[in-house]
Amino acid sequence: MGIKSKTIIVNGQTITLEIGRYAEQATAAVLAKANDTVVLVTVVSGQEIPSLGYFPLSVEYQEKLYASGIIKGSRWVKREGKPTDEAVLKARLIDRSIRPLFPEGYMKEVQVVAQVLSFDQTTDPDVLALCAASAALSLSPIPWNGPIAAVRVKNDNLDLVISGSQDALVMVEAGANQVPETEVLAALTSGHAEIKK
Known part of the structure; x- marks a missing residue:
């Protein structure tokens, strides 16, 4: 597909959406940049599971400490723990925005993962992640009534x-x-x- 990018200006802020550089094995992936905040959103679609009785959409929002230049000081804790309450709320923000736009009766598993790679403390990564998730779903073959x-x-x-x-x-x-x-x-x-x- 090659590397493509699109730049838009929203309320005086420049936002760049880029595809084709990262996460090539995902169904779709978008790298979103605004100032020094960078978010990578990947979308993956799985098999249909009609016996579930509900739409299996999973949204994860990951904001690692390194994204804002913070390294944990403890020499004993060497792994990431469970998602913070704030990360769960931001994932729900994305979920509530995209879930109503899937067709009724759609039963294929869909996973959306938003990873904050860099955070400049001024640009909202959650809003940027939501815009990138919309772009990734629009680029994917998944039926979705966006963007x-x-x-x-x-x-x-x-x-x-x-x-x-x-x-x-x-x-x-x-x-x-x-x-x-x-x-x-x-x-x-x-x-x-x-x-x-």
């Missing part, structure tokens, strides 16, 4: 992650502190306008 994009709208009282397509919002996650409804609606509108770009 989608995601943005974070944040101020002193509101932290909102929005994912959606050109036509509609798919998922909204918010953390807020006594925010008027008009401010939330304005944030949703401006976030969806950025997604449409």
Whole structure:
């Protein structure tokens, strides 16, 4: 397929999506870069398991300590432990955004893994991982009604992650502190306008 890249500008921030360089054995893989934050998202599809009765989608989000330049100091702990609560929440953020867009009755196992390779402490790797997961699923032969994009709208009282397509919002996650409804609606509108770009 060769190495291909696409650069887009969202709210003044340059995002580069690259394919064909890494994880060639995966069904699809996208390397996403924004500033000095780099995320590799791989998508793998397995066999159909009709006896399960549900769609076996697995989403993992891995943010290793080395990504932000932190090395554990203990000389006895030499391995990574279970995922942190924060990593589980970020994986669920991706899952809630992509799961509704798979066709009903689809029973092939799908695994999405987002690995943060570098984190510059300023660019949100979770939003970048969600955009890269959408791109990887769109490139794969897996039936999926994407693509989608995601943005974070944040101020002193509101932290909102929005994912959606050109036509509609798919998922909204918010953390807020006594925010008027008009401010939330304005944030949703401006976030969806950025997604449409």
